[in-house]
Amino acid sequence: MRVEIWSDIACPWCYVGKARFEKALAAFPHRDDVEVVHRSFELDPGRAKGDVQPVLTMLTKKYGMSEAQAEAGEDNLGAQAGAEGLPYRTRGRDHGNTFDMHRLLHFAKEQGKQDELLGLLYKANFAEERSVFTEGDERLVELAGQAGLDPEAARKVLADPTAYADEVRADEREAAQLGANGVPFFVLDRAYGISGAQPAEVFTRALTQAWEARSPLTVLGQDDADTCGPDGCAVPQK
Template identity: 80%
Template sequence: MRVEIWSDIACPWCYVGKARFEKALAAFPHRDQVEVVHRSFELDPGRAKGDTQPVITMLTKKYGMSEAQAQAGEDNLGAQAAAEGLDYRTRGRDHGNTFDLHRLLHFAKEQGRQDELIQVFYRANFAEERSLFTEGDERLVELAVEAGLLAADIRKILADPEAYADDVRADEREAAELGANGVPFFVLDRKYGVSGAQPSEAFAQALTQAWGERPSLKLVGGSDEAEACGPDGCAVPQH
């Protein structure tokens, strides 16, 4: 079974939702047969690279709330994250463009390190004092190396603005086609969608339902005793 997760590194509910989903997946009897793929979704696609501002400032301008309201929302998110065992800085975080992060995540998928990289990015954005957005490309190189990728590969991608750009845009078009106007958005076997950072119990129910409705193979025609090869070798013709 395949689970696709549309998300953005700048999205706190994606950070929390990933932890809740993984808790459900860890308890799922068929977890070893579930492939998880992270897909791209920018919450702020119009923001220029290098245009960084404090999260509280961004929230007040984007949603028209007061600083007190914005800070209360961050405090609530911090409590929700803590309940999932996640570190979350409720003060002093920055907000910026995430397009390069998504490009690197597509490269990491090719290298089999996508989940490691997205987890490193989430931790850097939500838990660490250093900004993910103000230290330039070398900060991303450092984090990618931590996730098991090669620095030279990362520098090459960051130096080419079009590297994996089409992959990011394709993910975002597909999200729109699926009706996802917010993240996190989970799609199970292209049959079921789960929107938002639902409780782990909801993810567990979705996994069970999607698994139970997977098509089973029905054998047709011929004899069940026809010669074949298996784990113990090949049948030897007796006639």
């Protein structure tokens, strides 16, 4: 069974939702038969690469909140993250363009390191004092190395603005086709969709339902027909 997760590194609910989903998956009896694929989704695709501002400033401008409301929202998110065992800085974080991070995640996917890099990007953005937006490509190269990727190869990806750009855009188009207008968005076997950072119990029920709904293979033909097996092919006797 395949689970696809559309998310953005700048999305705090994606950070929390990933932890809740993983809690459910860890307890799922068929977890070893579940493939998890992370898909790209930008919350702020029109933002220029160098346009970085404090999260609280972004919230007040984008959503018309007062500073007190923005702070209360961050405090709530900090509590939600803490309940999942996640560190979360409620003050002093930055917000910026995440396109290069998504390109690097597609590169990491080819190397089998996508989940590792995503986890490090989330931690860097939501828990660490250093900004993933103001230190340039070298910060992302550093995180790529921590994820087990070749730093020089990661640096080359980031230096080429076309590298994996089509893959990011394809993910975003697919999200729109599936009706996802927010993240996190989870799709199980292209049959069930879950929107938002739902409690782990919701993911548990969804995994169970999706697994049980999988169509069993229907075999057509005689059971005694000639076949080739692990011991080779039987030779007809004349």
